[in-house]
Amino acid sequence: MADETDDGAQTGASAAPDAPEPTPAVEQTPRGGILTSVRSFAKRHRLGLGIAAGVVAFALLGTGAVLAGTSIATPVAPVAAPTPTATPTPTPTVDPARPRPAVLAAPAHVRSCSVAELAADGRLGSMQAQVRNAATGEVLYDRGGGTPSRTASVMKVLTTAAALDVLGPDFRAATTVVKGAEPGSVVLVGGGDLTLSRTPSGTRTVYPGAAHLDDLAAQVRAAWNADPQNPPLTKLILDSSLFGGPEWHDSWDTVERDEGYMSQITALQVDGDRNNPGAETSTRSSDPIGRAGDAFASELGGIQTIERGTAPGGTQQLGQVVSPTVAELVDKALIVSDNSVAEMLARLVAIHTGAGNSFDAINAGVLQGLAAYGVDTAGIHIVDGSGLSDFNAVPPSYLTQLFVKIEAREGNLGPLRDGLPIAGGPRGSLSYSDRFTGDASVADGNVFAKTGWIETGYTLSGIIHAQDGAVLTFAIYALDDVDDSAKQAIDALTAGFFRCGDNLSNL
Incomplete structure (x- = not known):
C-alpha cells in the first residue's frame, strides 16, 4: 500500500501544475469494484488521468482506513486480557540514615531527701557508708561502699552468721x-x-x-x-x-x-x-x-x-x-559484743569446716560458712572473729546485702536477727546512755544494728525500719582520725537515713 501511494504522487506532479480540471463526481460502487470503474473513466477522459489517479489513490486510502483489519490489512491476533495477580503488602524498610525515636523509659524515682550535711560531719573521719532498700535491693546511698575496710566489732555479724550455718543454732561445745x-x-x-x-x-x-x-x-x-x-x-x-x-x-x-x-x-x-x-x-x-x-x-x-x-x-x-547453744552464744556475742565468745565461735567454725584450728584458719572457715547465704565474698579478709584487728577487711556493700538475708531470717539467721542491739534499748550496746541521744532519738526502737569500736575506727551496721515504712539495710564506717564522738555522728547519720527512708538521695 505504501508503494501505490508513491507512484500516484509522481504522476499527479507532472500532469497539470497550473490549473487542473474539475474532477467529475464518482459514483459509489460496491466494495471490490473501484479499480474497474477507474479504468473505464480513464479511457473516456484521458486528459484528466492525473487527477483520476489522485482520486483513486485518495479513495483507496480512505477505503483502507475503513476496511483495516479485513481484506486489505494483515489480520492482528487479539491480545488476551492479563490475569489479575495479588499485590503483595510492601515490607516497610527503615532508612538507616534516618534516626528512629527511642522507646521512652518510665520516669525514674527522683529522691530528694538529702543527708549531705550529716555525712559531712568531721567526727566521721574517713567515712564509708552504704544504704540499701531491703525489699528491692536498690542501693540508695553509697560512699565507698565497695571498698573493703576494717570493721571493728561489726565483724561479729560475719562470725555468728557463719557459726549458725556451720555449727547450727543448737550446737553445744x-x-x-x-x-x-x-x-x-x-x-x-x-x-x-x-x-x-x-x-x-x-x-x-x-x-x-x-x-x-x-x-x-x-x-x-x-x-x-x-x-x-x-x-x-x-x-x-x-x-x-x-x-x-x-x-x-x-x-x-x-x-x-x-x-x-x-x-x-x-x-x-x-x-x-x-x-x-x-x-x-x-x-x-x-x-x-x-x-x-x-x-x-x-x-x-x-x-x-x-x-x-x-x-x-x-x-x-x-x-x-x-x-x-550457739543461738545463745550468738546473742551474747552481739548484744554486749563479747570478744571471747566471738573468737570461740570463729575457731569452732574453722575446726568443723576442716580449715584448721588456729587464727590462720579463721578466714577460710568463716568464708566457707558465709557461702551458704549466696552473697559474693570477694575482697573480704578475716583475721579474727571479734573484729579487734586492724587487718580485717569487709566492704560495707557486703554487710548491706547480708543484712537483707538476716532481716528475712534466711536459713538459720533468726537468732542473729533477734540478737541485734536496738536503738533506745531495752538491752544491748545501743541502749547505752551515749547512743541515739538528742535529735537521733527519733529513730529509737527502729534501728537494729551491731556496734563496733577499735582505736582506729567506729562502725555501725544493721537494719532500719524507716519513718516511711521502708526497710533499709546500712553500714557506716568512721575510720582513721576519730574519737569517741564518732558514735554520736554515726547515730545522727543513721537517724537521717531513718527520716528519709526510700526517699533518701545519693547527693
Whole structure:
C-alpha cells in the first residue's frame, strides 16, 4: 500500500501544475469494484488521468482506513486480557540514615531527701557508708561502699552468721574428763567452751546457761569411786589441744586484755578468764588454762600434781558438761559484743569446716560458712572473729546485702536477727546512755544494728525500719582520725537515713 501511494504522487506532479480540471463526481460502487470503474473513466477522459489517479489513490486510502483489519490489512491476533495477580503488602524498610525515636523509659524515682550535711560531719573521719532498700535491693546511698575496710566489732555479724550455718543454732561445745594413762590420773579436756564457770552451780554469771566445774567434778568423783580398782585420784592433766597456734593475735593491743575486753584464746578456760565472773568488763589473766586447772583441782580434791598434756585415745569418759547453744552464744556475742565468745565461735567454725584450728584458719572457715547465704565474698579478709584487728577487711556493700538475708531470717539467721542491739534499748550496746541521744532519738526502737569500736575506727551496721515504712539495710564506717564522738555522728547519720527512708538521695 505504501508503494501505490508513491507512484500516484509522481504522476499527479507532472500532469497539470497550473490549473487542473474539475474532477467529475464518482459514483459509489460496491466494495471490490473501484479499480474497474477507474479504468473505464480513464479511457473516456484521458486528459484528466492525473487527477483520476489522485482520486483513486485518495479513495483507496480512505477505503483502507475503513476496511483495516479485513481484506486489505494483515489480520492482528487479539491480545488476551492479563490475569489479575495479588499485590503483595510492601515490607516497610527503615532508612538507616534516618534516626528512629527511642522507646521512652518510665520516669525514674527522683529522691530528694538529702543527708549531705550529716555525712559531712568531721567526727566521721574517713567515712564509708552504704544504704540499701531491703525489699528491692536498690542501693540508695553509697560512699565507698565497695571498698573493703576494717570493721571493728561489726565483724561479729560475719562470725555468728557463719557459726549458725556451720555449727547450727543448737550446737553445744563439750568439756569432758577422761581417765589418764597413769594410775590415779584424769585428763580435763577443753572443748572450746570459754563460758564454763568456776562459780558454784546455780550462780548466774555473765553467761546465762553456762556449765559449772563443780557439776563436772561431782560426775568424775562418782565415776572414779564406782570402780574399787582405782587408786586415789592425785594427778590432773590439762588438755587444751583443740585450739592450736598462738593464744593472742599479734595485731591485737594487749590493752584489750588488761582492761578486761578480751581473754587469750584457749580451748580450756573458765568464765572467759575474767577475774570477776559476774562482770562483763573484767581484767583477764595471761594463763587461762592454769586458772581453769586450779579451779577444777580444787573442786575434785586430793590433787597433788597438775600438768599439761593430751588425753589418751580410747580411754574411759568420767564426766561431761556442755556450753549454752550457739543461738545463745550468738546473742551474747552481739548484744554486749563479747570478744571471747566471738573468737570461740570463729575457731569452732574453722575446726568443723576442716580449715584448721588456729587464727590462720579463721578466714577460710568463716568464708566457707558465709557461702551458704549466696552473697559474693570477694575482697573480704578475716583475721579474727571479734573484729579487734586492724587487718580485717569487709566492704560495707557486703554487710548491706547480708543484712537483707538476716532481716528475712534466711536459713538459720533468726537468732542473729533477734540478737541485734536496738536503738533506745531495752538491752544491748545501743541502749547505752551515749547512743541515739538528742535529735537521733527519733529513730529509737527502729534501728537494729551491731556496734563496733577499735582505736582506729567506729562502725555501725544493721537494719532500719524507716519513718516511711521502708526497710533499709546500712553500714557506716568512721575510720582513721576519730574519737569517741564518732558514735554520736554515726547515730545522727543513721537517724537521717531513718527520716528519709526510700526517699533518701545519693547527693
